[in-house]
Amino acid sequence: MGNWTTLETDVLVVGGGVAGTMAAIPALEAGLKVVICEKGKVLDHCGSVGCGVDHYLTVMDTGPEWDTPEFLIKHVPELTDGIVDMAVASRVIHEMPRIFRKIESFGVDFKDRKTGTYYRLRSFGLPGTYHINFDGTDFKKHLGERVRKGKATVLMRTMVVQLLTQDNRAYGAFAFDFRTGEWYAIRAKAVVLAAGDVNRISRNASGLAFDSWHFPYNTGDAQAMGYRAGAALANMESVEATLTPKGFSTQGLNALVSLGAYFVNKSGERFMFRYDTKGENARRAVLADAVINEYLLGNGPIYLDCRHLPQEMLDRMERTLQVDRYTLPAFYQQKGVNFREELVEISISELSIRRSGVYFRGSGLAVDTNGETSVAGLFAAGDCATVSGGIAGAAVLGHIAGEGVVRRVRGTVGLLPEIDAKAVESVRARAKNHLERREGIGWKQFEDETRRTVTDHVGVRRTDKGLRLALQTLQALAKREPQLKADDLHGLMRVHESVNIRLNAEIMASASLARKETRTGSAHWRLDYPKTDDEHWRKFVIVERGKDGPAVRTLSTDRPLSDAFARDAAVA
Amino acid sequence: MAEAKVHNPIEINPETCVKCNLCDWICPGDLIYKEEDNRETLPEIVYPDECWYCGLCQSICPTNAINIVFPGQMVHNQTNVVDLLGKVVE
Known part of the structure; x- marks a missing residue:
């Protein structure tokens, strides 16, 4: 069974991806002791963008009105179909320019190598060109380096299996190293859950469980542990699927679509405008939805069509094809398809519980404007939290949670509970x-x-x-x-x-x-x-652990989710 | 039903592999096991059916000894997409 080691720390971070490393950074800057547990082996390459990423969503505050936090915030209700925690989403959007500059200061180069400027694109139905298209192959490496320089204790190939709580206050967790069998009991003044979304939860075209669009090693560990510890979850009914080349559940297709590729059905009809006036520029949820509908109407197979694009654009696509998934060019090659000249058959991926194809509405642990859950001292960020938005969402809420942790740790007086021997x-x-x-x-x-x-x-x-x-x-x-x-x-x-x-x-x-x-x-x-019922359902569905399984209640979206927290105001 | 032979997605060329450990070190799924400090043994793909096809091992290999091979059900997929869209019980 291996040995037990007891560790004492200020902060325990569960998950070393973008959200986890960004939460660790402010804590390290404040001089706190940080322990990170991560199932991968190298901090520079772990998490769902460990292999690289090709776009980053941010407001930059460069002058025009659309580039201000206020403008984007105004559009959040329509982007999320009214189900959003505006208090948390607004804080995240306000912090975007600051965190973006901070990440740049770590050495991440968001500029286009050829032009030396930011290549900003309008995509996923957002009301401005907020997406920076960039070569983010080393994005995660820079965050990992930053954390290593800050001297965090990093336990790799280590899975956290249970949180420690007393009187609705988190004080640590149990974890084990699945290479050595070493067990850890970690006592911490605050815990940050940043273990990502939920995958391997439904079938896909290939029938291979680990062939998933999103990271198959993200298995809702944070949501599950948080739930067992009494934390409230919200938006868990919303699922997300994406469009993938058929047979390979990979990301990378959306990048082609935002660069001008079309969808066509078996009759060669470009159908997206029947579903959204923005056509292929609609939100991801709308894109997936339209393709699902076409399949159900018997209009499949559905194809991706790049043949109309100028050579220069096709070259750009080819250059960036491997940025989101390194093996995508090899897949096309082994499949024997040339996307420049041929239609590529597409499929719906398996489902993820994440952010249902929209920005700023995450499915997961409900958090307040400091990233703290309904359990005091327990924070959440990234795709396991209720405000999520790709790597930028993970980076910004991660950093907010890290700053929240600093305040929480500084406000912790007295001794933490002893580790329960029975547990x-x-x-x-x-x-x-x-x-x-x-x-x-x-x-x-x-x-x-x-x-x-x-x-x-x-x-x-x-x-x-x-x-x-x-x-x-x-x-x-x-x-x-x-x-x-x-x-x-x-x-x-x-x-x-x-x-x-x-x-x-x-x-x-x-x-x-x-x-x-x-x-x-x-x-x-x-x-x-089948209808959207705004009169009765402008509400969050909140799930918590009940006596006999999940207990469900609702809260008006006019209020922040933290209004539903039973957390003692005096502790907060 | 007998289990079909598990496809190995990570082909390692024993001639060019320098037995350095990097693939084991970088694999996000804990699939590849390489005996440490032993320049004689090859890395072993212990859990081939848990591969994400991310290619990190291939990208980090210093001698290009790794090739990612997609199985037939991925490159020549015959699944009816409608089967993934649920069963309707009313």
């Missing part, structure tokens, strides 16, 4: 059970069952009956968790992930059942309530 024993016994068990269920089979259920009944087309059926199946599956077997320490890590994925699916199904309307197209499409 240690129970975590140890659970792990021993999975590792020593000969008979039982493998995590792959367990996960397949979750994916099948979600795809059939919780995914794109939802009904009351289907969702109830899914909840039954998912709850029955939970009862089999003690029978999960792990072949080795790596398998034990996957067992924990599978359990987290199932819990997220159950939370998603519960929230979807509650929202009796359709909103943002296929992000939450109820066949039995």
